[in-house]
Amino acid sequence: MTGALSLPSLPAALRVWRRNLRVFSKIWRGALLPLFFDPLFYLVAMGFGLGTYIAHINGVPYREFIAPGLCASAVMWAASFEMAWNAFFKMEETRLYDSILATPIEVEDLVTGELLWAGTRAVIYGTTFLIVISAFGLVESGWAAAMPPFLLLGGLCFATIGLAYTSLIPKMDYFTFYFTLFITPMFLFGGIFFPYDKLPEWAQVVAWFTPLYHLVLVCRELATGPDAAAVAGNAAWLAVLTALLFSVPVVALRRRLVA
Amino acid sequence: MRPLGFAGDVAVRARGLAKRYDGIVALDGVDFDVRTGQCFGFLGPNGAGKTTTMKMIYGLAAVQDGTLEVLGRDISRERRAVKARLGVVPQEDNLDRELTVRENLLVQAGYFGIGSEEAERRVAELLEFSLLAGRSDAMVRQLSGGMRRRLLIARALVNEPELVVLDEPTTGLDPQARQTLWHTLDRLRDQGVTLLLTTHYMEEAARLCDRLVILDLGRIVAEGSPDELIARYGQPHLEAVFLHLTGHELDR
Structure with missing residues (x-):
């Protein structure tokens, strides 16, 4: 059996990525809209509704405070959906992964290709939303244009966590736990809707351990005029977690599909 | 059609191939050689180890014990290179x-x-x-x-591909579709492609296979050409040989 640490082949991974791009190019209209309206509704409800009562947070108008965070959450939702149901479907229902693994593509290439794709899809959603909030005039700094590579990084991080979970669960029902106990709480408590700097220290510590918190900070920094050190620090946090978790889906899928 | 870098005339060589899943023996020391250009059949009741053997050959099941050479290479070490030269028709669509x-x-x-x-x-x-x-x-x-x-x-x-692995290629097909498929496989063999197939249909095995093995409980219980097996066991046709050798299934 080949070692758990075999490095992926990038050309092989990109073949998987290209397959997904081909499928997406047929369905993007229907696929883009729901996930795009979702953050938009939150922006309207919170930013324009609640924002009427909460005028400013740390000197920033409330709408402008939450808008960049919603780019981050768009990324989180897109990558998570892709690597939860879509990946499980390909793994257990259509057995597409089996057919791919019977070609010269190995598990580590398949995982890399799937993660790169989920990251790509996340960037598409996050960037689309960034364009929308820019059009609403909710982005203050031109540095926001530098956001997409960071959205990709965040997308890769959520994709890796998602695929790690998917590769370990026996049934699709377990996604309920993933979304209700992990993704939704992050969305609510990840620092999109309120800042953490005035909350008790323990709350800040808990938030520090969640990936969305860091991606929200990166997006907000870039949208409001960045502190380079804060951007780099939070981005590094995401990169380290992604790298640490990468081998989990590789090992689990190898055990599951080619044992 | 004979590819570069592959001099041997044995397309698949298995020696002492064995595998257990969760304590259940799927394969229990299997030896066989598939010659290049042949159509080679794997027969056996459900759970005999046919699919496990196929999956090992195309890299979707790891070899636990024994050795398995596919197209002159050790599948455990050179899976990517072997898979580049294989065609796989799985049991499930x-x-x-x-x-x-x-x-x-x-x-x-x-x-x-x-x-x-x-x-x-x-x-x-x-x-x-x-x-x-x-x-x-x-x-x-x-x-x-x-x-x-x-x-x-x-x-x-x-x-x-130089070798095509087909796991129950005609299960669930109507007679017309099966005939069409047989013709397709004939054409492939005429082109010099080695075929390896599992089947539950004895007339299919007799019609297509140059050689076959009958597997039961993870072991090979008989090997030969369809005519040899019929003659050796003094049975009227291949189905009778199969039932004769794996008849304990009826008691289950």
């Missing part, structure tokens, strides 16, 4: 349901790193070969069972 017939073949060519011009050429050829040219823009779910099986076979040929 795992076609890409989000793509059309033509795209299934094009994307498969992509997985093998075949350039787009060459891929287009091969795909056009395979659509003709598998009698699917008229359905090339149909989605997989719109195809009949026989068409899907033909598409699975066409997909397995995109990389011009």
Whole structure:
């Protein structure tokens, strides 16, 4: 059996990525809209509704405070959906992964290709939303244009966590736990809707351990005029977690599909 | 048709092949040689170890004990290189349901790193070969069972494989579809492609296979050409040989 640490082949991974791009190019209209309206509704409800009562947070108008965070959450939702149901479907229902693994593509290439794709899809959603909030005039700094590579990084991080979970669960029902106990709480408590700097220290510590918190900070920094050190620090946090978790889906899928 | 870098005339060589899943013995020390250009059959009741053997050959099950050489290479060490030269027709239909017939073949060519011009050429050829040219823009779910099986076979040929592994290729097909498939397999063998197949249909094994093994409870209980086996066990036909050798199944 080949070692758990075999490095992926990038050309092989990109073949998987290209397959997904081909499928997406047929369905993007229907696929883009729901996930795009979702953050938009939150922006309207919170930013324009609640924002009427909460005028400013740390000197920033409330709408402008939450808008960049919603780019981050768009990324989180897109990558998570892709690597939860879509990946499980390909793994257990259509057995597409089996057919791919019977070609010269190995598990580590398949995982890399799937993660790169989920990251790509996340960037598409996050960037689309960034364009929308820019059009609403909710982005203050031109540095926001530098956001997409960071959205990709965040997308890769959520994709890796998602695929790690998917590769370990026996049934699709377990996604309920993933979304209700992990993704939704992050969305609510990840620092999109309120800042953490005035909350008790323990709350800040808990938030520090969640990936969305860091991606929200990166997006907000870039949208409001960045502190380079804060951007780099939070981005590094995401990169380290992604790298640490990468081998989990590789090992689990190898055990599951080619044992 | 004989490829570079492969001098031997044995396409698959297994020695002492064994595997357990969760304490259950799936394969219990199996030896066999598949000669290049032959059609080689694996017969046996459900759970005899046929699919496990097939999956080991195409890299979707790890070899636990023993050695398995496919196209002159150790599959455990050189899986990627071996898979590049194999075609696989799995038991379950795992076609890409989000793509059309033509795209299934094009994307498969992509997985093998075949350039787009060459891929287009091969795909056009395979659509003709598998009698699917008229359905090339149909989605997989719109195809009949026989068409899907033909598409699975066409997909397995995109990389011009030297060895094609077929796990129960005709199960669930009507007699017409089965005949069409047999003709397809005949044509492949005429081109010098080695075929390895499992089947539950004795008349299919007798019709297609040059040699076959009968597996039972993870062991080979008989090996030979269909005629040899019939003569050796003094039975009227292959089905009688099969029941004679694996008859304990009836008691279960």
